[in-house]
Amino acid sequence: QVQLVESGGGVAQPGRSLRLSCAASGFTFSGFGMHWVRQAPGKGMEWLAVIWYDGRNKEYADSVEGRFTISRDNSKNTLYLQMNSLRAEDTAVYHCAREAPAHYVSSGVIDYWGQGTLVTVSS
Amino acid sequence: DIQMTQSPSTLSASVGDRVTITCRASQSISSWLAWYQQKPGKAPKLLIYKASSLASGVPSRFSGIGSGTDFTLTISSLQPDDFATYFCQQYHRYWRTFGQGTKVEIK
Numbered sequence: 001q002v003q004l005v006e007s008g009g010g011v012a013q014p015g016r017s018l019r020l021s022c023a024a025s026g027f028t029f030s031g032f033g034m035h036w037v038r039q040a041p042g043k044g045m046e047w048l049a050v051i052w053y054d055g056r057n058k059e060y061a062d063s064v065e066g067r068f069t070i071s072r073d074n075s076k077n078t079l080y081l082q083m084n085s086l087r088a089e090d091t092a093v094y095h096c097a098r099e100a101p102a103h104y105v106s107s108g109v110i111d112y113w114g115q116g117t118l119v120t121v122s123s
Numbered sequence: 124d125i126q127m128t129q130s131p132s133t134l135s136a137s138v139g140d141r142v143t144i145t146c147r148a149s150q151s152i153s154s155w156l157a158w159y160q161q162k163p164g165k166a167p168k169l170l171i172y173k174a175s176s177l178a179s180g181v182p183s184r185f186s187g188i189g190s191g192t193d194f195t196l197t198i199s200s201l202q203p204d205d206f207a208t209y210f211c212q213q214y215h216r217y218w219r220t221f222g223q224g225t226k227v228e229i230k
Contacts (some may be wrong), residue, residue: 004166035219045167045210045221059217095166108214109157109172115165 002026002112004096009117012086022079022096022114030054030074033099035110036081038092038119046092049081053101086121093118125149125213129222135230142198144225146211151191155215158187158196161224162207170209171196201227 008020022034036048049060049070058070069082079096093116100106126149136142146156154174159167169178171187174194184199198205206229211222 037219044223045212047219047221050217061218100172106169106172106176106178108155109169110212110214110219111169111172111178113159113166113168 002098004098004112004114006094006096006114006117009094009119011120011122013123014087014121016086017082017084018086018119020081020083020094020096020117020119022081024077024079024096024098027098029072029077032101034070034072034079035097035099036068036070036079036094037097037110037113038090038094039116040089040092043092045095048094050099051079083119086119088121091119091121124218125152125216125220127211127213127220127222129211129225131225132223133226133228135228136201137230138201138203140201140230142201142205142227144196144209144211146189146194146196146222148192148194148213148215152213152215154190155213156187156189156194157212157214158185159210159212160205160207161210167210198227 003025005023012018035050039045051058051070055072067085071080095116096114097110098112100111128147156174158171161167175187186197208224208226210224
């Protein structure tokens with residue numbers, strides 16, 4: 001079955017960096033676009049970034065553009081989120097998520113999510 | 124950005140009740156809307172895609188309707204396992220936006 005397991009969360013000081021990982025299994029990782037989405041305490045979900053199946057194209061939310069970088073290693077079935085210049089408002093649970101590909105009837109929808117990893121930015 | 128306004132934020136209901144949650148987009152998103160269920164500490168689960176299509180394995184008591192800007196998720200007969208938070212998401216654009224969520228509580 002499809003599994004997405006995030007890791008790398010923790011406590012970081014403002015201005016520091018963290019790298020999150022998302023280990024994928026149960027599907028052909030290299031065939032799917034992947035997203036990062038976060039949920040701050042008491043808030044709704046916020047989309048952060050998407051990377052195409054082959055890693056050639058990436059898009060970011062304005063709130064993280066220039067600070068966060070999404071990447072993937074298809075040989076390791078792993079998605080990454082490099083987070084630099086962290087701010088208190090980046091405190092959230094970070095989820096990775098899979099996008100259904102074009103040949104699926106559910107094309108374009110985020111169909112599987114990981115449980116998330118908590119990032120706390122505090123001095 | 125496309126804003127998604129979801130209501131109500133909290134809903135108290137009993138087992139067997141019919142429950143309706145609405146989501147409104149700030150501009151037309153055609154039928155590019157999904158509904159998810161999330162329980163505390165768990166990964167969100169896809170319920171409905173393309174506004175009205177039931178995801179694989181989802182019970183038929185869940186249904187969705189709508190197009191353009193106005194959408195509805197209905198649970199026809201609430202079951203104990205359905206007490207959770209539900210949220211909508213548009214995927215009209217690659218940058219996804221979400222409703223704030225509706226927590227369905229036991230009355």
